[in-house]
Amino acid sequence: MEHSQRARIRAGDAAAFAELFDDHARAVYRYAVRSTGNWSAAEDIVSLTFLEAWRLRGKLRPDGDSLLPWLLGITTNVLRNTARSARRHQAALARIPPQDSVPDFADELVGRLQDAEQLAAAQRALATLRRGDREVFTLCVWSGLDYASAAEALGVPVGTVRSRLSRARTRLRALAQQELERGREPLPGSGQHSVGRVEASWSTEEEHR
Template identity: 70%
Template structure:
């Protein structure tokens, strides 16, 4: 095979990197979307993958049918790092006390999209697999890599790819069905706002909810103030 493309990548030829991006960015994006379920995060994964490819271009070796396994291996590592960072971010947010409840309309939208629901169930099922099995499954099944390409991307023997993929398929059939049948918890109703007409009405204990008067205001208005001044001068 002619490895001139590999040599141009190692040399940092900008034109060959443009060709590499045009040819493989859609594959990296689809793989990231299916793995994370987050389109915005998938776009970040694509950018980081090609930045890493540029930084690690000297490590590309003259073997295989092309740069795809090398590039997808970088994408797998980027996904590992971004997934860990996302978990830490979610854990940090969970420690922050909630203040205001904002209604979430996502469930209504997802309920209309069967494909989205199935993808979400598949992602939850994948999350219950061992990471090694999950990576083989997403590369071979969702991203369409050959066994040899997945082996090169992950740095493992082809036989290991086959055994992990078989185990992942068997386990996922049961897990995906469980996730699809799992009931979705109801979304709590947002708090009912107090209408303007209730301002000034009595509160639950009989106390008045009327706003306090500003400093200088006296009940009764000017007449009572005038009488008080007359009485003091008598």
């Protein structure tokens, strides 16, 4: 079925491509959310990923197992491109003289505050990693790809995936230990520690790999 779907997608079959979206859009979205820390931006990443996948359908290998590594490889490139665009945009904004503005309190009304705090804490921790290490960690730990699939997604050898993932885990564990030794203050009104919750989330997902 997968091989037939590959052939149909390569031939430009819209129905086969719709099946691809139905099968994997949620996984692409989860990867994008965890990479960007922004639910709205992740929706744009999903759209861009599938637009790019349609454009590149002729380059899809005719053989292989799951199509998810191919899609997540495209997502990774989209994330890189949007990150570069965002940096250029921020640099342009920084050159604009500041103006008086009225505070917007709408964000205080969100219903998933703890999820946002947890995601933000994860983003801060992941931001300390090299880009390659961060991408491997997100693909293997959060998106559930095995070493071979992550290697296919990123276009690197399996050994590179293994070494990057090991380096990322070592760095994140050291960071979590530093936070524990610092004696962190609880999040307001939650009675919990953000990094502790994120560390538990990583550990839980790793146990289920």
